[in-house]
Amino acid sequence: MKILVTGGAGYIGSHTIVELIKAGHSVIITDNLCNSHKNAVARVEQITGTSVPLYAADIRDSAALSRVLDEHPADACIHFAGLKSVGESNSHPCEYYDNNISGTLNLISVLRAHNVKNIIFSSSATVYGIPEKSPVTEDCPKGICTNPYGWTKWMAEQILTDLHNADPSWNIVLLRYFNPIGAHPSGLIGENPNGIPNNLMPYITQVAVGKRECLHIFGNDYDTPDGTGVRDYIHVVDLARGHVKALEAIKRNCGVALYNLGTGKGCSVLELVKTFEAVNHVHIPYVIEPRRAGDVAVCYSDPGKAERELGWKAEYGIEEMCRDSWNWQKNNPQGY
Ligand code: NAD
Ligand code: UDP
Numbered sequence: 619m620k621i622l623v624t625g626g627a628g629y630i631g632s633h634t635i636v637e638l639i640k641a642g643h644s645v646i647i648t649d650n651l652c653n654s655h656k657n658a659v660a661r662v663e664q665i666t667g668t669s670v671p672l673y674a675a676d677i678r679d680s681a682a683l684s685r686v687l688d689e690h691p692a693d694a695c696i697h698f699a700g701l702k703s704v705g706e707s708n709s710h711p712c713e714y715y716d717n718n719i720s721g722t723l724n725l726i727s728v729l730r731a732h733n734v735k736n737i738i739f740s741s742s743a744t745v746y747g748i749p750e751k752s753p754v755t756e757d758c759p760k761g762i763c764t765n766p767y768g769w770t771k772w773m774a775e776q777i778l779t780d781l782h783n784a785d786p787s788w789n790i791v792l793l794r795y796f797n798p799i800g801a802h803p804s805g806l807i808g809e810n811p812n813g814i815p816n817n818l819m820p821y822i823t824q825v826a827v828g829k830r831e832c833l834h835i836f837g838n839d840y841d842t843p844d845g846t847g848v849r850d851y852i853h854v855v856d857l858a859r860g861h862v863k864a865l866e867a868i869k870r871n872c873g874v875a876l877y878n879l880g881t882g883k884g885c886s887v888l889e890l891v892k893t894f895e896a897v898n899h900v901h902i903p904y905v906i907e908p909r910r911a912g913d914v915a916v917c918y919s920d921p922g923k924a925e926r927e928l929g930w931k932a933e934y935g936i937e938e939m940c941r942d943s944w945n946w947q948k949n950n951p952q953g954y
Contacts (some may be wrong), residue, residue: 619693620693620731622692622694622734624648624649625655630660634698635647639662639666641862646670646751647670648699650675657954660670687732694736701717714750714766715769720856726781736788736868737791739793741792744908745794746917755920777784779792782873789872790877792873792876796917798852798857799943800853800855800938801854810954818849819951821903822894823944823946826947827947838897840916842916844886847887850882851883853933856934863924864877866929877927877930880919880921898934
């Protein structure tokens with residue numbers, strides 16, 4: 619299939635494009651590069667030996683998007699483009715609603731005008747709010763989000779579902795990611811956050827490479843085996859392959875389909891730190907800080923539905939995630 623990938627120069631998008639090309643699909647990217655670098659696309663081309671057209675188009679720019687689709691008629695869209703920092707969404711909510719919601723609405727209208735009615739959307743476990751229990755299954759109700767970023771995912775899911783209800787010829791796959799970490803094993807592409815990382819793994823790798831002095835662990839008094847927060851970390855290459863499988867669902871006219879993409883295994887902050895140290899033979903100094911506002915103690919997925927319906931299952935474990943995150947960071951200490 620020919621796939622329009624919005625946000626394809628970003629962390630998950632770039633890894634997904636590698637897997638799409640490996641699976642025989644062709645790809646066009648639109649990305650305004652607000653949180654990424656065009657070198658990521660050059661690296662994808664290096665890994666795959668395939669040229670990938672990149673248009674520096676904003677998803678809120680109808681004319682620019684239309685030109686891209688006029689030139690490259692697509693069969694489906696994988697929609698990664700969006701702002702994703704929880705903290706920034708608290709301080710700049712309108713920018714988040716504009717980018718993630720107005721952007722998605724605009725994208726939908728341009729896709730419809732080009733008769734592209736297949737879309738895979740990057741959602742997040744954050745839509746569950748504070749989950750009542752883990753493992754979280756897809757039939758757990760969507761919850762009360764704790765920040766505007768989460769609400770944009772919640773609302774975009776609703777908009778896409780309503781779109782299908784009004785016009786069943788749309789196929790929509792909502793993928794709720796748990797905690798993507800890791801990098802392509804080549805070490806050529808990986809996560810490249812701007813400024814101080816909000817997420818745990820990029821913070822750890824920046825401590826390891828000497829960019830930050832020590833890790834701050836947010837709370838060691840949770841009701842978990844070692845007191846630190848438990849999450850479902852998933853290798854970004856596994857996550858990327860989930861999108862390739864989701865395209866198969868679209869080919870089968872899936873209507874609206876919703877899947878958790880996680881490993882189903884919980885891992886604590888301290889376990890991740892210890893594994894990173896053991897696998898990579900580096901020391902990660904840390905200090906314990908108070909809990910971070912809005913954090914839950916435990917959140918991990920039940921990924922069984924994706925396995926049953928898509929034939930997708932995460933293959934990599936925490937060791938490989940730690941190895942590949944470090945391989946990327948140490949080979950690219952300044953990012954792209
Ligand atoms: P990323 O920031 O690396 O990638 C997003 C890309 O979208 C960037 O390249 C950015 O430049 C681009 N972009 C942003 N706004 C745009 C706009 N208006 N027009 C065109 N391009 C625009 O983030 P990522 O980690 O690769 O995340 C991809 C998607 O997955 C996002 O929607 C994110 O919310 C979602 N997600 C990420 C995580 C995670 O932990 N990384 C977890 C759950 C969901
Ligand atoms: N965390 C931490 N220090 C950091 C960043 C995160 O201790 O610098 C913890 C956080 O409290 C949570 C886990 O690591 O328990 C994962 O946090 P992250 O921000 O990566 O993902 P999310 O909160 O979205 O699950």
